[in-house]
Amino acid sequence: MSRVLAVAPVLPGPAHPQERIDDVVLPLLAADASRRALARRLHASSGVRTRHLALPLPAYAGPTSFAQSNAHFVREGTDLAEQAARTALAAAGVDPQDVDLLFFTSVTGIGAPSIDASLVGRLGLRQDVRRVPSFGLGCSGGAAGLGLLHEYLRGRPRGRALLVSVELCSLTFQRDDASTANLVSSGLFGDGASAVVLGGEDVAVPAGRPVPEVVATRSRLYPGTEDQLGWDVRDSGFGIVLSAELPHLLRAHLAGDVKDLLAAHDLEVADVGTWVVHAGGPKIVDAVRDALGLDEAALARTRSTLEAQGNLSSSSVLHVLASTLDDGAPPPGGWAVLMAFGPGVSAELVLLRGREVA
Incomplete structure (x- = not known):
């Protein structure tokens, strides 16, 4: 742990x-x-x-x-x-x-x-x-x-x-x-x-603040999607590769990946009270919502981060995590799933559990 x-x-x-x-x-x-x-x-x-x-x-x-x-x-x-x-x-x-x-x-x-x-x-x-x-x-x-x-x-x-x-x-x-x-x-x-x-697990934790535990992680690479997200490396630098198919890909596959992560710990989507979702853009956030059947309240921090900062690539989900912890979530004993998506196309999932505050 x-x-x-x-x-x-x-x-x-x-x-x-x-x-x-x-x-x-x-x-x-x-x-x-x-x-x-x-x-x-x-x-x-x-x-x-x-x-x-x-x-x-x-x-x-x-x-x-x-x-x-x-x-x-x-x-x-x-x-x-x-x-x-x-x-x-x-x-x-x-x-x-x-x-x-x-x-x-x-x-x-x-x-x-x-x-x-x-x-x-x-x-x-x-x-x-x-x-x-x-x-x-x-x-x-x-x-x-x-x-x-x-x-x-x-x-x-x-x-x-x-x-x-x-x-x-x-x-x-x-x-x-x-x-x-x-x-x-x-x-x-x-x-x-x-x-x-x-x-x-034996390292002393800061007193008085939520310190969630990382329980499990999961990586998923979707085959045949290498041309949908990433860089086109040019003499002038990095040209964006951004396919309109990304939201459809998440709607098709994300629910199964999340359920597999949770099932190993006898959990279901309904058992997760906190969602830490990469602020990838409105269509990406919509796709996560639809794939997992979440309500808008579960994605409020993600939407707020996107509105105030834009998509910060690899830093984005960590900014959402910081906001989540500032709000005291996940509560002691509560579950959270953190997720982000990158070139490959790939999905990275992290299962977190709230720990009692000393």
Whole structure:
């Protein structure tokens, strides 16, 4: 058993209204006025009201190459990662020297060494900390990271692990690309980071706060869907691949995957009182609702996160988790399911149980 000792979501800069972002970004994406008008209609129905961006709005006229955008990612992303990790470690009461595993995930920039290597020195982690940098899990990276850290800690009851996610989606917008996929993504994705500290079952937990236990995890890769979600890697950077079939895929398969996860613990969907769902977009959230027969109240935190921040890729579900814990959910003894979806197409599920507060 592992425990979620702390979750720290962070956002760069101020919140920008969707309309203000459109004023600056859309002329860079589409020269044709009709395509810009289409983009505004798409953005108005995206469920997103405000977003945070890594750079000041006027700066988005500047980066014209993948190299320039990626340099911004490394610089800004490292600072955000440090902020999130420091906050999470302090909230968990964990000394950086006690961290045994550092899992880093991002799909919006690259580096070798990756950002996690810089975090070792900045945070004061041990030189022998085990590092696992991940690229390619996309929006499922935060949930997948929780599952992998849980598996690592199952045999290490005194171990501590740190998950860090950084996604600067605004740096991936493709200039002079008026494709519908690029127009949709330019109004859906935001920037943010998060960090989670997990401890083994013998690690002391912070007093007075909900500390849910990770009970089980499940990964599912849907065959034949590689071309439905991900990146088209170009000379100019990462071009979005975003299929309209994704909601249909979730409606067809998600209920079976969730039921399989729950059945192993003699549970049913009705036994789960808390749902921590990736804020992937209104159609994705609708598909989760329909597949599992949930009411809108179960998805309120997800909708709120989407409205205020947009889709933060791998960080999104961790921001929803932070909001969930702030609300005192799941209650002691109560069950929660966390889920996110990424390229592959893949689904990552995590079963959580509320623990008595000391």
